[in-house]
Amino acid sequence: PALGSLDKQVLANQKGADALLVGAYAALNGQNIGGTWSSGGTNWIYGSVAGGDAHKGSNSGDQPPINKIMDMTQNPTNGFFNDFWTARYEGVSRANSVISLLPQVEDMSDAQKTAYEAEARFLRGHYYFELKRMYNNIPWIDEETTNFEQPNTGETAATWAKIEADFQFAYDNLPETQSQAGKANKWAAASYLAKTYVYQGNWSDAQPLLNNIINQGVTASGDAYALQDNYGYNFRADYDNSSESVFAIQYTGPDGTGTIDNSRQEDMLNYPYGSPFNCCGFYQPTQDLVNSYRTDSNGLPMPEDYNAEMVKNDMGVATNEPFNIYEGTVDPRLDYSVGRRGVPFKDWGPHPGVRWIRDQAYAGPFNSIKHIYRQENASQFSNGNEWAPGSAVNYDIIRFADVLLWAAEAEVEVGTLAKAREYVNRVRGRVADDSYGDGWVDYTKNQPFALATVGSESEMTSLDANPGDWVVRTDTETTFVLLKGEASNAGNWQEYEDPNYTVSTYPAGHPAFSSKESAREAVHFERKLELSMEGHRYFDLVRWGEAKEKLDAFYDYMGGELGFSTYQGASFTSSKNEYYPIPQTQIDLTTVEGQPTLEQNQGY
Amino acid sequence: QNTSTISGTVTDQTTDQPLPGVNISVQGTTTGTTTDANGQFELNVPSLSDTLQFTFIGYASATVPIQGRTEIDVQLEPTTISGEELVVVGYGAQREKDLTGSVSVVDVDEMTSIPETQVSEQLQGQASGVTVVSSGQPGEEPQVRIRGINTFGNNEPLYVVDGVPTQNIDDLNSNDISSMQVLKDAAAASIYGSRASNGVIVITTKQGSGDITIDYDASYGYQVPPSGNIYDILSPQEMAQSVWTANRNSGITPGDDEWGHPQYGSGESPVLPYYIDPAGSSQEEVDESNYFLNPNYTDASALSSFFYITRANHQGTNWFDELYDPAGQMNHNLSVSGGGDIGNYLFSVNYLDQQGTLMETSLQRYTVRANTKFNVSDNIRIGENLSYSVSENPTFGTLDEGGPIGMAYREQPIIPVYDVGGNFAGTHAEGLGNPRNPVALAHRARNNEYLDRRLFGNIFGEIDFWQQRLTLRTSLGGELYSGAGHSFTYPEYENAENNTTNQFNSSSYEGYTYTWTNTLTYDQSFKDIHNVKVTLATEANKNKGSNVGGSTQDFFSFDPNFTNLSTGSGTKTNYSSEYENSLFSLIGRVDYNFDDRYILSGTLRRDGSSKFLNNKWGWFPAGSVGWRVTEESFFPESSAITDLKFRAGYGVVGNQLNVDPNNPYTLFAPSNVSSYYALDGSNSTPLLGFYQSRIGNPNAKWERNVSTNIGVDASLFDGKVEVTADYYRKEVRDLLYNPSLPATAGNASQPFVNVGSMRNTGFDGSISYFGNITDDLQFNSTLTFTSYNNEIIKISNTSNYFAQATNRFEGTSTVRNQVGHPVSSFYGYNVIGFWDDKEEISEAQAGAPGEKYVSDVYIDEDGNAVGIGRFRYEDVNGDGEITPDDRTFLGSPNPDFTYGINLGFNYKAFDFSMFWYGSQGNEIWNQVKWWTDFYGSFSGAKSKTMLHDSWTPDNPNATAPILETEGSFSTNGTPNSYFVEDGSYLRMKNVQVGYTLPQEAVSRIGIRSLRVYVQAANLLTITNYSGLDPQIGYHENDDGNANAGGTSTAFGIDEGVYPTARQFRIGISLSY
Structure with a gap:
């Protein structure tokens, strides 16, 4: 007899179907299946690093397969692609397990079974969507497949239609609300269906569907879709599953498993180095991304020449040497997306600069921040059961801002530019006003864990402070950090002013929305700003057909102007780098009588 | 009954020392006895016209007609060979000269003089056909291979101790061993058919005899680790x-x-x-x-x-010296034994304490043994052999970067x-x-404790009937094992990356294995020239056990007296698992000997395993023949060739060790790290989820290891020289392997299917010489030689290789197991030099079909050369550029041959012995160099090679590539031949001088014999290997493909060895 496992027959009831369905959701994070970060659900490598949002980070010798993805020299033997492929097909396989179980279940009505099937097909649609945009040519495996050596070209590979069919079925058959916040509902299915239209450039189907979602959509908990008051709430575990969250990967804090496998493990490398988080200094935003947040005097972005001026950084400045932050105007989303010296790093105090960076010369001076848990509730939302932390901050596969910006794109393409501007302004409007939520990132964010909050310099210099301690001064409305030496010497303290935020919506008649071309550029750039470091950028660039142009310019700037050797000589190869290679391992494994059933992608 | 009593003394012909334990039997009967501790015997014989046979290991046997005498003193001539010695083979014993299978008889005295703590380590180089790779860590189980590699999974041989099969002899006290044989080919081993695929080592423990004897052996050793700048680290x-x-x-x-x-x-x-x-x-x-x-x-x-x-x-801190210090090793062994007509007994107690040279490692082991046998009547015997051991063995991972x-x-x-x-x-x-x-x-790790306990042995009964032609024996043997312990994970603070949790971990395991064997033996001679022995047997085997453990976090205090699973306030986890499997076998064996000239042997065995569903049963036949040419009348009498025997054998043995008992079934399981999910958004409680955990294969069947052996045994120059040589060929068919399925089939455990195939061929043998140089000076020596040539024939239907051991070459592997190559072959680019100048680069680039010859060495758009001083890889396929197709096989850790040399001298009361062991033609992947020779590898300590012998324009014939901040494809970024080194070595493992005090002197204080000795181990090693120790042990921390079945397929990778220490030892052996 088998010990410690069960035969499928034992699962052929509603409880069993529930458990298999949970298992199908559990593959969303990609953990314990392929790799850890290589197969994770947040796409930080394949979407954001590849798209120029971030360096790999850390130092050059660590995780070298990502080096190759960073400069588009990846090859089919890179094990990361196999991990990702493996994890997503396991997701497909788990979804198929649910679908094939249902006919054997006797204690469920047909209607119930249809709803379960819809949920499973939603998940299968998600896994295939991820595979499709990564690899393009993929074999289709469904609940009836028995021969798993399916080809990835030819008829079986007409996968967009099949993915659409899965989401359509889910849209038609899922309830509007669900008993559990993490479940997919009708509107999540609608949004994902819209996403498949968007990726195919099918604007005529996308536009009405997106408008419908924006007007009628609700979350699984029944809240009407809406942007949260504060942009930063999207990156806080205490605001998980908000009205803005269309479909998210659910993560846990300490969860009794003694592991971080359910705790956003795929981002475990992406914490500042030498910091309270311990490890590992990966996923460092690029200067290019940081510069993108510069605004003009009207508070509007500069898609054309954002790199004309550099947002000042602390390259080569020791943590105990003075540094003053950039004084030019920036979009406040910068500091919700990027950790930089002197600015509150969530509630962990002012970012200390190079002390939290593993190798500035290699990957620049910035840290990623969106996935970071907060100190105030770290015991609840961080998980210390590994050499690097896990966090309970959910990752939104689709959030409502994403939907609004697709809608803006659709309006540019097949609707009205006015409507497009309206959607873009809805997204910008939230950050344009610091009175929403708990406001912009400013010195008060340093208050909770400051050594002290004081009202004068003398109070400050009489504190028993060690280098690295920070103090919030109410008289100057700034933060002071003791750089080195004695606290009693006021000259040893560094004063950090608040960033200079200026941001506004596009006014009526603004030239950006006067032509289709300029509106398209404005919308595309808004996606970069709003959704940076969230795993989307590379895929957006590819579907827009802008990858070659934008990435080559990015490599030139980073490698040429700034001298990061990683990007020197890099270039995007058209008709090849739009997709990642089919993993060589999988080609080898599907070789039947010497003939591989999987065909390699063009150019690899 | 009309019997007569004969008595006498047996002594050594050369030393006149009495010989205890000599077997004496009346020819043609089963009547017999052994000499007591004073070499004296007393025996009732049916008739004074009978003939007595005296046999003793290490001496020529003597046949002495009684001729009416009642007192007979016999002198035996020492020899390393006799042919009359009994060799324990499957389910019985044979005279060595009757052997037709390939068997290595281990010289137990030589073996146990090696100051290692485990029998399997001591075995290194002592028996031909056996390859042993061990490490310097106390208690670390070595890799033992008999005639190569037979499977992608478990390759450990089967040990049969007093008739009880087991996979584990870690805790066996080597002082208790009386004989040890290695059964190498199918003809010898197939009687253990179901588990003999990896070869069989048969061990018999000592029995008492004669008057009460008390033996006490003690030794103290001082182990000295290497010291100095071991890793050649920069100041x-x-x-x-x-x-x-x-x-x-x-x-x-x-x-x-x-x-x-x-x-x-x-x-x-x-x-x-x-x-x-x-x-x-x-x-x-x-x-x-x-x-x-x-x-x-x-x-x-x-x-x-x-x-x-x-x-x-x-x-500069010398971290090696900070960790390692000289350490002691102590061994005490006390035994009491005796025997007579009513039976015999042996009790022993052993205490072993080896401190490791690496701090916080050690082995402490207590073993007690009781072997007894009672002659209930003339034809009924019952007895038992039991040992109980308790050991504690704190260790650290070796070959492990972490x-x-x-x-x-x-x-x-x-x-x-x-x-x-x-x-x-x-x-x-x-x-x-x-x-x-x-x-x-x-x-x-200082407060961590794990204690292992094991009861091992058997009870048996024998009855002879039909005038002693038939013997029925039943034996119930097995083991009862358990272990438990706890560890504490302290929070760290001093590192760049710290573990910040405090956690108490506790775990225990227990289980049992039993083997119930019943044998019926028929043994008869007809007309003195037809000797027939038939054995029939049944054997039932069952293995069952469980593991349980847990952990708790967040302790108020880390006091080891306070921490336990209950006193922490944080996350608590627990786990348990169980396993069970069984075997049943029917066995038949026939041995026929015609006039000591022609010997035939045949075995047939039928085995069933619970791990298979539709094909539970397998047949395993074997046969062998022997021809003793020297017994032929036409063979000229000659002192040059005293004995010459040709042997040939063929047989099939089975294997199912690697198969998971759940293999036949498609299964679903819950996993709180893989299939649970916080679907309700709780952030704290993942909900129960299931996933498909295994794809079943109900049709798996026995793996078959088909082997052919031809051999020759010769005794030359009046027995002074003894030669044994064998050539073998083994082919594993229907090899059970779980090849990776395409990911489209899901990630469930892939089933074992009978798909692979592998071949080993090789030659092994031994030569020994024994002779008197003068009357007082004797010399003996033995050379053992072992070789195997492993080749993978087939892996699966869809793939001809699998890769393993990525080490730090993320995504690419250092080891490739591929059809046509030996297991664990190293694979990568071949370094043929450095890129010395711009011209060399532009020349290569000009001939490249693509833009660049190699991705990271090129002339850039501005005409500058990038990558000068990096490795130049060989363009193996000659297509003008470096692509993955240019990777090639760079060597393998399998040695061409290994050898052991024993040298011994006796001069009067002095004895001197020396043992050398060598391994030739094995490569080592020196992964330590990845860390120390490249600046661009992780920041850390670096080697003098990197700074002083790296490429510069002035030093084009450097060892390492140019010193630059970042690693690249053409330096440390991909597996290449820079890391592959010749791992051949020859080591003086042991040198010993002993002195036996004159009997007259010691007998005055009531001691029968007393020997003192001094010894040095591992004094000298001759090698070109640049790493710490060419004996790198067994790669335990394989991070490669989980489908490859453990570590047998990726070894020889040095990522930090626990070096073998030099050891100086003094000891005494005394006998009352």
Whole structure:
């Protein structure tokens, strides 16, 4: 007899179907299946690093397969692609397990079974969507497949239609609300269906569907879709599953498993180095991304020449040497997306600069921040059961801002530019006003864990402070950090002013929305700003057909102007780098009588 | 009954010493006895016209007609061979001269004189056909291979101790061993059919005889580890210099943003700081009274409140020396034995205490044994052999970059062991990489305890009937094992990356295996020339056990007397698992001997295993023949060739060891790390989820290992020279392997299917010489020789290789197991030199079909050469560029041959012996060099090679490539031949001088014999291997493909060995 496992027959009831369905959701994070970060659900490598949002980070010798993805020299033997492929097909396989179980279940009505099937097909649609945009040519495996050596070209590979069919079925058959916040509902299915239209450039189907979602959509908990008051709430575990969250990967804090496998493990490398988080200094935003947040005097972005001026950084400045932050105007989303010296790093105090960076010369001076848990509730939302932390901050596969910006794109393409501007302004409007939520990132964010909050310099210099301690001064409305030496010497303290935020919506008649071309550029750039470091950028660039142009310019700037050797000589190869290679391992494994059933992608 | 009593004394012909334990039998009967401790015997014989047969291991047997005498003194001639010795083979014993299968008889005395703590380690080089790879760590189980590699999974041989099969002899007290045989071919081993595929080692423990004898053996050894700059690490000043050199070589110059280092400043030349934490501080900048650190912090947030102060160690910390120290080893063995007509007994107690040279490692073992046998009547015997052992064996992972051993070559020498407050110092100091303090790692294991207990043995009964032609024996044997222990994970604070949790872990296991064997033996001679022996047997085997464990976090205090699973307040986890499998076998064997000239032997065995569903049963036949040419009348009488025997055998043995008992079934399972999910958004409680955990294969069947053996045994020059040689060929068919399925089938465990195939061929043999140089001086020597040639024939239907062991070459592997090559072959690019100048690069680039010859060495758009000084890889396929197709096989850790040389002299009361062991033609993947020879590998300690012998325009014939800040494809980024070295070595494993005190002297104080000896082990090693020790042990921490079935298929990778220590030992053996 088998010990410690069960035969499928034992699962052929509603409880069993529930458990298999949970298992199908559990593959969303990609953990314990392929790799850890290589197969994770947040796409930080394949979407954001590849798209120029971030360096790999850390130092050059660590995780070298990502080096190759960073400069588009990846090859089919890179094990990361196999991990990702493996994890997503396991997701497909788990979804198929649910679908094939249902006919054997006797204690469920047909209607119930249809709803379960819809949920499973939603998940299968998600896994295939991820595979499709990564690899393009993929074999289709469904609940009836028995021969798993399916080809990835030819008829079986007409996968967009099949993915659409899965989401359509889910849209038609899922309830509007669900008993559990993490479940997919009708509107999540609608949004994902819209996403498949968007990726195919099918604007005529996308536009009405997106408008419908924006007007009628609700979350699984029944809240009407809406942007949260504060942009930063999207990156806080205490605001998980908000009205803005269309479909998210659910993560846990300490969860009794003694592991971080359910705790956003795929981002475990992406914490500042030498910091309270311990490890590992990966996923460092690029200067290019940081510069993108510069605004003009009207508070509007500069898609054309954002790199004309550099947002000042602390390259080569020791943590105990003075540094003053950039004084030019920036979009406040910068500091919700990027950790930089002197600015509150969530509630962990002012970012200390190079002390939290593993190798500035290699990957620049910035840290990623969106996935970071907060100190105030770290015991609840961080998980210390590994050499690097896990966090309970959910990752939104689709959030409502994403939907609004697709809608803006659709309006540019097949609707009205006015409507497009309206959607873009809805997204910008939230950050344009610091009175929403708990406001912009400013010195008060340093208050909770400051050594002290004081009202004068003398109070400050009489504190028993060690280098690295920070103090919030109410008289100057700034933060002071003791750089080195004695606290009693006021000259040893560094004063950090608040960033200079200026941001506004596009006014009526603004030239950006006067032509289709300029509106398209404005919308595309808004996606970069709003959704940076969230795993989307590379895929957006590819579907827009802008990858070659934008990435080559990015490599030139980073490698040429700034001298990061990683990007020197890099270039995007058209008709090849739009997709990642089919993993060589999988080609080898599907070789039947010497003939591989999987065909390699063009150019690899 | 009319019997007569004969008595006498048996002595050694050359020394006149009495010989205890000599077997005496009346020819043609089963009547017999053994001599007592004084070499005396007394025997009732049916008739004074009978003939007595005297046999004793190490002596020529003597046949003495009684001729009416009642007192007979016999002198036996010592020899290393006799042919009359009984060799225990499957389910019975045979005279050595009747053997037709391939069997190595181990010289137990020689073997046990090697100062290793485990029998399997002592076996190294002592028996032909056996390859043993061990490490210096106390108690670490060595890799034992008999005639090569037979499967992608478990290759450990089957041990049969007193008739009880087992996989584990770790706790066997070698002092208890009386004989040891290695059954190498199918003809010899197939009687153990179902588990004999990897070869069989048969061990018999000692029996008592004669008057009460008390033996006491004691030894004390002093182990000395290597010392000095073992890893050739740079001094702190040189290390700082290497940073400057790397930056300059990478185009970074003073004044650039990137120039400088948190510790060494940003000047033209680096300056060592007074303090490394706070980084780069001078003595004036730091007030040591600000130091604050609580090493036993309980809340991770405390870390940011610490004020670290660590002074730089300008002389440099030698981390190897900090970890390793000379250590003692002690062994006491006491046995009481005796016997007579009513039976015999032996009780022994052994205490072994080996401290490891690496701190916090050791082996302590207590073993007791009771072997008794009672002659209930003339034809009924019952008895038992039982041993109980308790051992404690704290160890660290070897060949592991992450443990104390690995950190010893990774932690930089500028870091002292302790900070100014006496707490551990480490890479919390900026800019020194992320290794951990190895002393801290080892120290934190000090309170961990694991105790293993094992009861092993059998009880048996024998009855003879039909005038002793038939013997029925039943034996119930097995083992009852259990172990339990606990460990504590302390929070760290001194490193760049710290574990911040405190956790108590507890685990235990228990289980049993039983084997119930019933044999019926028929043994008869007809007309003195037809000797027939028939054995029929049944055997039932069952193995069942369980594991349980748990952990708890968050303790108020880390006092080891306080911490347990109940006293922590944080997350609690627990687990358990069970396993069970069984075998049943029917066995038949026929041995026929015609006039001592022609020998035939046949075995047939039918085995069933619970691991199979539709094909439970397999047949395993074997046969062998022998021809003793010297017995033929036509063979001329000659003293040059005393005995000559040709042997040939063929047989099939089975294997199912690697198969999971759940293999036949498609299964679903819950996993709280893989299939649970917080679907309700709770952030704290993942909900139950299931996933498909296994794809079943109900049609799996027995793997078949088909072997052919031809051999010759010769005794030359009046028995002074003895030669045994064998050639063999083994082919594993229907090899059970779980090939990876395409990911489209899901990630469930792939089933074992009978798909692979593998072949081993080889030659093994031994030559021994025994002779008297003068009357007082005897010389003996033995050479054993072992070779195997392994080749993978087939892996699966869809793939002809599988890769393993990625080490730090993320995504690419160092080991490739491929059809046509031996298991665990190293694979990568072949380094053929360096890119010396721009011309060389542009020339290669001009001939390349693509844009570049190789991705990271090229002429860029501005006409500058990138990558000068990096490795140039061989364009194996000659297509003008370096692509993955240019990877090639770079060697394998399988030796061409291994050999052992025993040399012994006896001069009067002195004895001298020496043992050498060598391994030839094996390669080692020296992964330590990845860490120490390349600046662009993880920051950490680096080697003198990197700084002083790396490529520069002035040093084009360097060892290492150009010193630059970042690694690249053409340096350390991909597996290449830089890491492959010849691992051949010859080691003087043992040299010993003993002195046996004159009997007259010791008998006055009531001692029968007393020998004292001094010994030195591992004094000398001859090798070209640049690493710490060419005997690198067994690669335990394979991080490769989980489908490859453990570690048998990826070994020989040195990522930090536990070096073998030199040992100096004194000992005594005394007998009352």
